[in-house]
Amino acid sequence: MSDSEALVKVDNLVVRFPINDNRHRAYIRPVDQVSFEIKAGEVLALVGESGSGKSTIGKALLRILEPSEGTIVVGDKDITHIRRRELVEYRKLAQMIFQDPFGSLNPVKTIEQHLAFPIRKHRLVSSDSTSKLINELLERVGLTPVEETRLKFPHELSGGQRQRVAIARALAVNPKFLVADEPISMLDVSIRAGILRLMTQLREDFNLAFLYITHDLASARYFGNRIMVLYGGRIMETATSSDLIRKPLHPYTRLLLAATPGSSVKGALPETSNKPPNLMEGRTGCPFADRCPHVASVCREQVPELLEFSPGHMVACHFTNQLA
Amino acid sequence: MNENTPVLEIKDLSVSYQTATGSVEAVRSVDLTLYPEEIIGLVGESGSGKSTMAFAVMRLLKGDAMVTGGSIKVLGKDIYSLNNKELKEFRWDQLAMVFQSAMSALNPVMTVEKQIFDTILSHRPQMSRQELQQRAEELLDMVRIDRKHLKSYPHELSGGMRQRIVIAIAIALHPKIVIMDEPTTALDVVVQRSILDQIKEIQKTEKFSILFISHDFSLVAEMASRVAIMYAGRIVEMTDSRTLMLGEKHHPYTDGLLRAIPQLTAENVVIEGIAGNPPDLRSLPSGCSFHPRCNLAMDQCKIQVPVPHAQSIGFIECHLYSEEGSHV
Numbered sequence: 001m002s003d004s005e006a007l008v009k010v011d012n013l014v015v016r017f018p019i020n021d022n023r024h025r026a027y028i029r030p031v032d033q034v035s036f037e038i039k040a041g042e043v044l045a046l047v048g049e050s051g052s053g054k055s056t057i058g059k060a061l062l063r064i065l066e067p068s069e070g071t072i073v074v075g076d077k078d079i080t081h082i083r084r085r086e087l088v089e090y091r092k093l094a095q096m097i098f099q100d101p102f103g104s105l106n107p108v109k110t111i112e113q114h115l116a117f118p119i120r121k122h123r124l125v126s127s128d129s130t131s132k133l134i135n136e137l138l139e140r141v142g143l144t145p146v147e148e149t150r151l152k153f154p155h156e157l158s159g160g161q162r163q164r165v166a167i168a169r170a171l172a173v174n175p176k177f178l179v180a181d182e183p184i185s186m187l188d189v190s191i192r193a194g195i196l197r198l199m200t201q202l203r204e205d206f207n208l209a210f211l212y213i214t215h216d217l218a219s220a221r222y223f224g225n226r227i228m229v230l231y232g233g234r235i236m237e238t239a240t241s242s243d244l245i246r247k248p249l250h251p252y253t254r255l256l257l258a259a260t261p262g263s264s265v266k267g268a269l270p271e272t273s274n275k276p277p278n279l280m281e282g283r284t285g286c287p288f289a290d291r292c293p294h295v296a297s298v299c300r301e302q303v304p305e306l307l308e309f310s311p312g313h314m315v316a317c318h319f320t321n322q323l324a
Numbered sequence: 325m326n327e328n329t330p331v332l333e334i335k336d337l338s339v340s341y342q343t344a345t346g347s348v349e350a351v352r353s354v355d356l357t358l359y360p361e362e363i364i365g366l367v368g369e370s371g372s373g374k375s376t377m378a379f380a381v382m383r384l385l386k387g388d389a390m391v392t393g394g395s396i397k398v399l400g401k402d403i404y405s406l407n408n409k410e411l412k413e414f415r416w417d418q419l420a421m422v423f424q425s426a427m428s429a430l431n432p433v434m435t436v437e438k439q440i441f442d443t444i445l446s447h448r449p450q451m452s453r454q455e456l457q458q459r460a461e462e463l464l465d466m467v468r469i470d471r472k473h474l475k476s477y478p479h480e481l482s483g484g485m486r487q488r489i490v491i492a493i494a495i496a497l498h499p500k501i502v503i504m505d506e507p508t509t510a511l512d513v514v515v516q517r518s519i520l521d522q523i524k525e526i527q528k529t530e531k532f533s534i535l536f537i538s539h540d541f542s543l544v545a546e547m548a549s550r551v552a553i554m555y556a557g558r559i560v561e562m563t564d565s566r567t568l569m570l571g572e573k574h575h576p577y578t579d580g581l582l583r584a585i586p587q588l589t590a591e592n593v594v595i596e597g598i599a600g601n602p603p604d605l606r607s608l609p610s611g612c613s614f615h616p617r618c619n620l621a622m623d624q625c626k627i628q629v630p631v632p633h634a635q636s637i638g639f640i641e642c643h644l645y646s647e648e649g650s651h652v
Contacts, residue, residue, distance in 0.1 A: 188539070215512060216513075
């Protein structure tokens with residue numbers, strides 16, 4: 001596959017969850033008709049507030065969740081509804097790094113055991129070479145001296161070191177695509193840069209594609225080639241990182257930028273309420289309408305389509321041209 | 325009280341935790357002064373001692389932790405000389421705190437109203453039902469929550485609303501000082517920003533001082549006038565928030581932190597973390613406790629503990645500045 005072709009293709013992805021609404025079965029849609037592509041070696045940063053559906057998208061891509069509608073194609077294989085053997089096989093291609101390095105490692109297993117598991121499970125190398133591969137992986141993520149690290153338990157490592165173990169474990173199967181769900185948000189400030197730099201290095205060395213899930217626009221800009229802004233389960237805006245930060249078009253992106261510490265926007269926030277978005281199935285109009293300062297009647301009736309405003313810059317707003 | 329009488333004066337404060345392997349000093353001879361209507365930011369990584377210091381000021385240290393030296397004066401009174409009754413009256417009336425986790429700061433089986441009433445009644449038992457109701461409504465207006473939520477339980481509110489209620493309870497008795505320990509860390513950026521804006525607004529009308537604890541530089545720079553940077557139990561730098569950017573004179577640790585965060589607006593930035601990990605407080609490095617991670621470390625740093633050197637504003641505790649600034 002050439003570099004310019006998409007490695008991950010998501011088309012009209014919908015995830016719905018049943019909820020009990022006054023004893024009637026109802027559904028919410030945390031992810032609603034989301035389509036995007038990620039090229040090999042590309043980092044797509046997925047930005048949104050809690051409840052926007054960003055982690056749900058990440059889980060659907062790894063098939064921890066099964067999508068309700070739409071298709072996900074990774075490589076040239078449709079993985080939307082695969083099961084058992086095929087699913088195990090798929091995990092060699094795609095892996096996940098979780099937010100909490102304290103919860104994602106088993107406290108009673110050594111680092112060596114953590115890394116040996118995926119290698120054995122997928123029978124990647126002969127058992128004699130397993131040990132060599134573990135050493136290589138630990139060196140790769142900067143956990144040296146290797147011999148010492150191998151025998152340690154997670155509690156003997158700091159948060160940043162644990163996250164490096166989680167990354168090494170994800171790399172063990174030699175994947176092409178990683179979903180990183182807020183990998184630095186639980187780490188100390190002085191440690192975060194190291195993890196971001198490591199992931200950047202890995203992307204270059206292995207031509208890895210990333211879905212980088214975060215709520216922090218600054219790190220999204222640093223690590224992401226493109227940024228996709230999510231609100232209420234729908235894509236509001238997608239653009240290259242610098243375009244999105246310099247020329248935000250969607251009112252929600254503008255609100256996010258204004259609220260980020262260190263932004264140059266001072267004064268009142270451009271929002272009209274702080275109501276959370278309605279995720280119920282059957283809602284009408286733009287999910288951001290209740291908070292949008294530019295709202296008009298069309299916004300409550302009709303869902304805005306995600307349209308290309310300039311090359312590579314997509315916006316879902318009825319008033320993109322007026323706001324630009 | 326005059327403008328220059330500090331509301332909070334921490335002198336030479338040390339706090340230790342007793343552990344199975346010996347005592348661990350989490351706060352080491354720290355001085356800090358907070359003036360009326362001032363906001364000071366306290367920045368540090370986890371384990372740097374910032375929350376321990378806040379708990380010491382509230383006299384909330386429990387179990388294995390205890391103050392081993394120094395004094396804390398709030399409004400001129402040494403809070404460790406107060407007896408239990410005096411402390412109970414003093415705390416919350418003069419000195420309140422907003423904790424990081426709003427869910428655990430609120431009682432899940434009590435309505436918002438009841439929790440506000442309880443707080444006020446424990447200090448003003450003579451207050452009438454009508455006055456209470458009026459004050460509770462006032463407080464909710466102040467933090468911009470609809471009055472109907474007085475009857476709500478915490479689980480019926482969103483994270484941001486809960487934190488607003490916690491702030492309302494903290495200022496219920498018109499305290500002179502409010503300590504805020506990472507008040508917005510668990511919240512989304514938009515909610516965070518609107519709560520911070522509200523805190524600033526309320527602080528101006530109610531005229532209290534804030535000790536604002538956070539790990540986020542850019543946030544503290546927007547909130548506070550002065551910023552204290554803590555590392556391994558010491559305040560290693562005290563500076564004006566306007567000078568908190570790369571290129572100004574800073575402690576190497578501060579510079580490291582500033583270089584570690586990607587900037588939203590800067591073009592093509594290269595970020596670099598600080599090598600190594602925060603030190604184990606049980607076995608602190610000799611000399612300057614930052615020297616193993618410092619790329620400017622000199623021989624002297626391994627041997628001699630640096631002393632604070634005065635700068636135009638505040639001080640820096642580093643041997644690099646020993647030539648110019650005089651000893652404070």
